[in-house]
Amino acid sequence: MVLVKVNRVSSYTDPETGKPGKQVELVEVRRRQQPRQPFGEEAQMIQGIMSQLQGFGIMMPQGRDMVMPKVTMIISENEYDLLQVRFEVNDMYELTMKGGSITFTKATEPYA
Numbered sequence: 001m002v003l004v005k006v007n008r009v010s011s012y013t014d015p016e017t018g019k020p021g022k023q024v025e026l027v028e029v030r031r032r033q034q035p036r037q038p039f040g041e042e043a044q045m046i047q048g049i050m051s052q053l054q055g056f057g058i059m060m061p062q063g064r065d066m067v068m069p070k071v072t073m074i075i076s077e078n079e080y081d082l083l084q085v086r087f088e089v090n091d092m093y094e095l096t097m098k099g100g101s102i103t104f105t106k107a108t109e110p111y112a
Helices: 041-055 077-083
Strands: 002-013 020-031 065-076 092-098 101-106
Touching: 002 065, 020 077, 020 092, 065 077
Parallel strands: none
Antiparallel strands: 002 020, 002 092, 020 065, 092 101
16 A cells, blocks of 8 residues: 555546546655754754744755655546546545556545
């Protein structure tokens, strides 16, 4: 089982047939390990610098999750209907690969 997030859903036109389709881009979401917080004089100095930068309006990214490209599907409208999954950007799914099939199950746990 792999946790994936819908990164992009866009329209696609088959260049040979001219028929419409969808391009669905899924990315794997991995939890980052929290780095150990330094302590002591150095930590206080770093926190002071970070506070000053934030005071100037410079925001540092939090980066709690690491995102890796996982699956890009280019499918016809008919295939999209047969899949019976309505992908919306930022939706989370558990992707399971077993016995030659791929299954998408809407993630039930809060992964925010």
